[in-house]
Amino acid sequence: MKPASHHAQNTYIGGHIERVEDYRFLRGEGQYLDDVSRPGQWHAAFLRSPIAHGRIRKIDASAALVMAGVHAVVTANDIEGDIPTIPFRRPNPTIGPYAQPIIAREKVRYFGEPVAMVLAESAELAEDALAAIVLDIETLPPVIEREAAMSDKVLLFEDVKTNVPTVFNADKGDADAAFAAADYVIRDTFYTQRQTALPMETRGLLAEWDAKLGKLSVSGAAKLPFFNRKAMAKMMKLPEEAVDYIELDVGGGFGARGEFYPEDYLVAFGARKFGHPVKWIEDRREHLMAIGHSRECSSDVELAFRKDGVILGMRGSLYINIGAYVRPNGMTPVRNAAQFMSGPYRVPAIHLDAYAFVSNKTPAGTYRGPGRYEGCFFIERLMDQAAAGLGIDRLEIRRRNLLTHTEMPYPLATVLPSDGRAETQCDSGHHLEPFELVVHDSKWAEKSALQGTLIDGRYHGIAIGSFIEGGASGPQENVRMELHADGKVGLYAGSSAIGQGLETILSQIAADYLELPMDRIVVFHGSTTYLKEGWGSFGSRATVMGGSAVLDAAKKFLAAFRTHAAARLGVTIEEVTVSEGVARTADGRSVPLSEVIADGINVDGSFKNQTPTYTYGSSFAHVAVDAGTGHVEIVDYVVADDVGRIINSMTLHGQVMGAAVQGFGSVFSEELVYNDEGQLMVGSLADYLVPLASDYPVVRCHSLENWPSPTNPLGAKGAGEGGIIPVGGVVANAVANALSSFGVKPNVLPLSPSRVWEMIEDARAKV
Amino acid sequence: MKVTFTVNGAAVSADVTPRMTLADCLRHELHLTGTHIGCEHGVCGACTVIVNGDAVRGCLMLAVQAQGASVTTVEGLSLEEGLTPLQEAFKHHHALQCGFCTPGMLTTLHALLSEEPDASEERIRDVISGNICRCTGYVPIIEAALDARASYQQARGDK
Incomplete structure (x- = not known):
């Protein structure tokens, strides 16, 4: 159980390695968003719609503006031109009109939707001022549940004429033929309730605008800073290089934190418009109505069996309540539920329709195991009911259908329209x-x-x-590896840390392949300032994608070390071998890594994989x-x-x-x-x-x-x-x-x- | 309003509004940001500090109520360098991931084990059930606390 010491190659990978992050966290020295402040910063608070569905008649902030310590109130009228909408991470042909505007202008579509932002000297004064804003909303009938939404009697988006942005079809083989040939069919309906990831640190941001350089800096990045930088730059009409996303310590993510939310734009907008750093951090009540919800899914699904318990096919419909807008990652749970419901089982014929419908609830996104938790619940309930119906032992029916190594790679259902997956x-x-x-x-x-x-x-x-x-998750991850003046190896990763121990994992991989002790590796991660391009941590990708990029960089790092050592030793590169931080020749001469610091090593590594x-x-x-x-x-x-x-x-x-x-x-x-x-x-x-x-x-x-x-x-x-x-x-x-x-x-x-x-x-x- | 109290052994004073919580005072006036705020309504326990020996929710106590009190935060539980046995046990058992709830876990357990160094597993579970952790599933936190008891038992013996 002790930390492994460095003896030879590959002693860290696979070990029970205590985390390098823990020291600062345990001493109260972590730096989370609200631990950081800037001189002259203003604090933001959001006025949120108290009505689920309605038309905004009037917003009167005059009483708030005269309150002590209140600097400004931002509403949709302060945004020039069209209200920007948040870009999708996985676009498909029909979701365009359902994108979330960064502030409500004519309509509000969920309880909690931002309608105004107060900027004040302190968070308390900003919150006080919210109560002084008069908000007049004409209420419309709310669309809450599946039946009301799918009837299209009341529309959330009048121009598009449907509350169903997308129906994904998952197909494999001929499902109808499988059911026609079945000895036994089990069909049932299911429901998984609306939930959220609930990280312990609520969401927040600190935005700073440098008017002289024309640069925006956003602290509090998480999950996918590079995508969000692109999104922010596009909405702000700035060049991408003019936006930096800075990652601090992050108090949990679980899929929900780090997607682009409307408040992200508004906080940055405030900083740019007024020239003051603007900080915002949610309170917990606000968090529950603002962060992405997930999991609200009902289904009517059936499995067809041969009488010996072998699955022949799966059919049915899934209905996912995605809330008021399609958020950047809002369709991933829908696609996943359809694609992965067969899970670990050999299901030769599949036809599933997964309906995403909008409602007057908080817009949905991903939560750990998106769509997969839901689908697994449905199929496992069907499996147990089928075992009872067929009179087969519950273990035995599973043994007859679980995938085996002889079937790998095993294709799952194809899902259309394609979102790239x-x-x-x-x-x-x-x-x-x-x-x-x-x-x-x-x-x-x-x-x-x-x-x-x-x-x-x-x-x-x-x-x-x-x-x-x-x-x-693809498509790529990048790292840069640099030999520092103190002889340590700096590892600059495009992956981001959300509490999962990224620094430790990447240090282990780098240390093993460089044959150096782990304490010689220093990991910098998550900020757009370290690399030209990176991807981040989503879809359980940091270890595989970031880690494989580290291998690529380590290989190049060692090659550069050999080159420098060979030059210093006056031999060809082929005559030099490198191990445990020392370059050696066959005749016993050597150059340690510390001696090539002046020569400089700075290499890029990457890993591509779809x-x-x-x-x-x-x-x-x-x-x-x-x-x-x-x-x-x-x-x-x-x-x-x-x-x-x-x-x-x-x-x-x-x-x-x-x-x-x-x-x-x-x-x-x-x-x-x-x-x-x-x-x-x-x-x-x-x-x-x-x-x-x-x-x-x-x-x-x-x-x-x-x-x-x-x-x-x-x-x-x-x-x-x-x-x-x-x-x-x-x-x-x-x-x-x-x-x-x-x-x-x-x-x-x-x-x-x-x-x-x-x-x-x-x-x-x-x- | 001026409030004067002791934090981590040092006398401090701060100019606070009557509505300012102790947690906000520690974080924003005294710059002790190790105390975290997770819910501001006394449920999650992230802001727990030790006031006159008792574990207290920093978000449910006003700063002015701390007048004359002795307050210990996670910074005050830490050594100049290195980790205390309780912190070491957390590291060893992987009792933290994102680290956000950790200061409140440490202060709560320190207050408990200082009073009851022989606390049973059930007692520890019961007390720590007032602190929410979303990452670990709690099992390693309980293991760490059980492991750390020895150092508190020794400290009692040394007195």
């Missing part, structure tokens, strides 16, 4: 391996006797399920359900995945476990509830219930590296999201198993105590 395939693996590991470690055989039994007033149930996780990796695995839950209260206890939970190649066993374990526990919040307690008027009823962490330390004490994780990814030189796969993906399906199946004597079907999440209690009471009433 129409086709994809599982890259490597043998899905039975983590499955059998979980069967064994969970003591399935022993626990089988528990199924549905009542022990001390609680019903016990078990379940197992499997998942795939996409990673290594082929995602697919980590895969299985998980097990043992639950005990109190029929009197509806409370569900997780008695045991085991998850195993195969990540291709483990870079740091400690941080990997942390990702898998942390994701699993987030998943328990998804299953049991987290829900962004709206009322019929479209008011968000969740305003604090006392309403939005994330897991606490006392809730889920037993989680066990195992990671394998049996099947390296062929897509990258490390053989690694993205592994930051998989832990959350199977939790919904597996826990719901365990609850169904526990309550089998009642015949309940937990097809609607979350399984809050009240919902579980109601399911039981409804079942009792039917008897």
